[in-house]
Amino acid sequence: MEPYKKHESIAALMNRSNVDTDQIIPKQFLKKVERSGFGQHLFHDWRFNDDGSDNPEFELNKPAFKGAKILVVGDNFGCGSSREHAPWAIADYGFNTIISTSYADIFYNNCFKNGILAIKVDKDQLDKLMAEIAANEGVRFVVDLENQQVTTPGGNGFSFEIDPFRKGNLLSGLDDIGLTLKHVDKIEQYEQQHKQQFPWLWA
């Protein structure tokens, strides 16, 4: 995983709530056995017309949002299935930051495993950011994870909360499994005790 660095990027706006993972990456693209290449299918059913051409009505197809790394989106983003293909598609498309009021649980976890910073803000703050983007499409926000700060040219900057463990992993780009395996002796100890308490699970 790439370490997450402070950046200034275009913030794209999707003013939709309850965007589910079936929309983020429709099921016909879940049959691949690799992790890569899902970005081309991100939001497929909204993004493309039936003939495969770009749907000009879809927010992310606006030229002003080209190259955006920040996605500003409505409540309960990523609800539905556990498919990690959703954050893979988001990251592969080029986003590394999402700003919303709330996320579905599994999706939120999956983001951090893939170098995506999912920032939670209150409804008021989200409305301000959305208004700023709507009034000035192509506007660039600065995201500083180290200091937990977002700044915007319109003065709608804010600081955000994040779990220190998730923050540390994003900043270092460290692999979760490696961190857990530092505790391998404790896992072994637990298993010994587990075998005594629940012998039928190990028979």
Added chain:
Amino acid sequence: MHALEYAMKKTMYEKIWDSHLVVDEAGQAPLLYVDRHLMHEVTSPQAFEGLRLSGRKVRNPHSILATMDHCVPTKNRNLPIADPIAKKQIETMAENCRVNGLRLYDMTDPNNGVIHVVVPEHGFVHPGMVVVCGDSHTATHGAFGALAFGIGTSEVEHVMATQTLPQKKSKTMQVVVNGELSKYASAKDIALAITGKIGTAGGTGYVIEYTGSAIRELSMEGRMTLCNMAIEAGARAGLVAPDEKTYEYLKGREFAPSGQYWDQALAYWKSLPSDDGAEFDATVTLDAADIAPQVSWGTSPEQVVGVDNVVPAPESFADETKRQACESALAYMGLTANTKITDIPVDYVFIGSCTNGRIEDFRIAAEVAKGTKVANGVTAIAVPGSYHVKQQAEAEGLDKIFIDAGWEWREPGCSMCLAMNGDELTKGQRSASTSNRNFEGRQGKGGRTHLVSPAMAAAAAAAGHFVDIRKL
């Protein structure tokens, strides 16, 4: 035990959480031990690839059970899979399980079927366990009083390598359903009514425990249907305390404890239910008698009403977000506000999935379908959740009832729940479906899904539109 601990009343979730903590140190996420790891072909290949690339091994192959379900065709199973990418995913699964020595019930195995239907049939999940799967409907197994939740593919790899997961402790929500369900209202209707009441984000950050007399009355199959849809209300997991029904169901199954271990296990299981007076962070109450058979009208499982109701109008929602969501759902669904639910026609009927693909579901649907004919222009498919469900249904003659009524009787698989396997709606087609999600495009691009119970689906197939089955 200290006096203080005596005084602490714990919920079932807290008991399971505490007993599975491997590491709980300041400055890092608690590590939770995983007892059972379930797998299917869609969310695992990249995890195996990661394991291989890092030179790690599966820590406890014994803890894993895998099936193939999402991509498998439900007809012409004697022919090779037509879709080359699906075929490769299936082959990759078989190879990964072979190389790592994992238990796999493949498409030709007599134990094949949808993972969340197959696992309970074999008694693989017990009360008090922590169970994970790269699938959000893992919540199903909460019916046994196990903490069961869906995880992403990175986490699948993490569990394979370490048998643990870094986890944040959830809040607890008690959903109390007292009273008696009316005739033909089912666990599915309870699940939809709860989602309608609290919304798809209402349970976010929580583990739900379902309590109350109506929950006690549910069969194990009904409890599985209910817990299955905990995720549709945004919850991390759903739980039902184990009781005599749970023990009765498990006894004698392949992976259930036996002999000397049975009594030992039973004593442990009986210690699991939430202590009297344990506190929940939130409580939601429903009266079972008020729950009419439910029909979803929109593109989110919270957009649901009783069958005796009408399609709501956007202006009936005070909340601006909900009003907009209603507007766009009506446009996608091709519905007009204030249309009676019973006036909505259907083109396709699907009974099956990890929500409603169990024997009880086919029994009640067959009872409704018996002696009827599928309405003109309607296609109706019955897809057992597992090969054992199929065999059992056939032994009871249910397949004949469906076939005589003009239904197709299929091979087990996820089928039209998520349309990755050739079973799908075409643009504009409208379904009555016993599955769990009515998201845009879920059953095929442009397809329009109405979530219902098996009995409601069977009645819609015969009438060609939704029917209030209480009046049949």
